[in-house]
Amino acid sequence: AQRVTQPEKLLSVFKGAPVELKCNYSYSGSPELFWYVQYSRQRLQLLLRHISRESIKGFTADLNKGETSFHLKKPFAQEEDSAMYYCALSGWGWGKLQFGAGTQVVVTP
Amino acid sequence: DVKVTQSSRYLVKRTGEKVFLECVQDMDHENMFWYRQDPGLGLRLIYFSYDVKMKEKGDIPEGYSVSREKKERFSLILESASTNQTSMYLCASSLTANTEAFFGQGTRLTVV
Numbered sequence: 115a116q117r118v119t120q121p122e123k124l125l126s127v128f129k130g131a132p133v134e135l136k137c138n139y140s141y142s143g144s145p146e147l148f149w150y151v152q153y154s155r156q157r158l159q160l161l162l163r164h165i166s167r168e169s170i171k172g173f174t175a176d177l178n179k180g181e182t183s184f185h186l187k188k189p190f191a192q193e194e195d196s197a198m199y200y201c202a203l204s205g206w207g208w209g210k211l212q213f214g215a216g217t218q219v220v221v222t223p
Numbered sequence: 224d225v226k227v228t229q230s231s232r233y234l235v236k237r238t239g240e241k242v243f244l245e246c247v248q249d250m251d252h253e254n255m256f257w258y259r260q261d262p263g264l265g266l267r268l269i270y271f272s273y274d275v276k277m278k279e280k281g282d283i284p285e286g287y288s289v290s291r292e293k294k295e296r297f298s299l300i301l302e303s304a305s306t307n308q309t310s311m312y313l314c315a316s317s318l319t320a321n322t323e324a325f326f327g328q329g330t331r332l333t334v335v
Contacts, residue, residue, distance in 0.1 A: 123263065143307045146321040153285075158313065158326040200265060210279065211256060211317070211324055215265035 116141050118203050120214035127221055135186040136199030137175075147177055148202040150188045150213070156171040158200070161186075171195070191221045207219045226250070229314050229327035235335050241303040244330050248312030253319055255297035257281075257289065258309040272297055273320075281308070304334045 131189045135218045139145060149161040162170045164184060175186045179205040184201060201214040228234035248255065254273050258266040258281075268281030270289040278289050285309060290298045297316075300310055314327040 120265075124246075134275060150324075157328050158315075163323070176318045202324075210268065210271055210281070211315070212268060212282075213258070213266040 115175075116205065116212050118201050118212055118214035120217050122161055122217045123215070124218045124220070125207060127219070129221055129223050130190050131195055132222075133191045133195070133219065134220065135187065135199050135201075137214060138186045139182050139184065139201075139203050141182075143205055146204045147175070148204070148211075149175055149184075149186050149198060150200045150202055152198045152200070154197070159215060161199070164208050181201070191219075193223060194222050195219060196221045226318050227314055227325050227327040229312075229330050231330050232328065234330060234332045236304050236332065237300075238305060238334055240301075240304050240334075242304050242332065242334075244299040244314075244318075244332070246294055246297045246299070246327055247299075248316040248325070249295065250318070250325075251294065252316035252318070252325075253294075254317045255291065256315040256317075256324065257287075257297065258313045258315065259283070259301045260313055262321075266313065269299065279291050301311055301332075304330075304332075308332065309334045 147164045152158045152160040173188045178184045200216045204211045227248045230279040236242050256271040267283050272291045274277045289301045310331045315324040317324040
């Protein structure tokens with residue numbers, strides 16, 4: 115069965131400190147992995163996807179097929195990074211987009 | 224700019240009522256999704272549709288049905304609302320499988 119696991123419900127970090135959000139998945143084929151973000155009182159939006167290999171707002175994520183992980187990292191957290199972050203998976207040609215439980219990030223000054 | 228619009232931000236309904244949640248997208252997307260969002264559980268897929276009149280069950284379809292008569296509109300129906308369906312409901316659309324999904328602003332449904 116397809117599954118996305120985000121083990122941390124809450125991450126509290128100080129401004130300027132590194133932040134890493136963990137995401138593990140189970141899927142038998144080659145998945146497409148995404149990170150979505152929801153800022154306070156805003157709609158859910160795409161942060162980045164693994165296939166584009168971009169750095170968005172200083173965040174990067176590397177797909178590790180051996181460990182079936184897609185962790186999100188940022189070297190220096192900012193207060194505006196405080197939000198709910200969701201890891202999501204879609205299988206090629208499949209269409210169904212499956213999300214993890216989410217990680218709330220709080221960045222304190 | 225892609226727009227996904229949900230018809231209501233807040234709804235309060237009584238137990239046993241039939242409830243319709245409407246979602247419209249304006250970018251000719253093939254795929255449309257309905258999720259419910261609950262604290263600690265994340266987004267759980269209720270139903271998705273990959274074409275007009277086509278639908279697939281998600282992870283938690285019980286108590287729900289959907290309708291997609293036109294490409295731009297995807298409706299979620301609660302046949303007989305119950306208190307455990309009190310939640311935030313999110314609609315989303317994407318151009319094809321594996322492309323970015325765009326979300327609506329959400330409908331906060333309370334069943335009393």
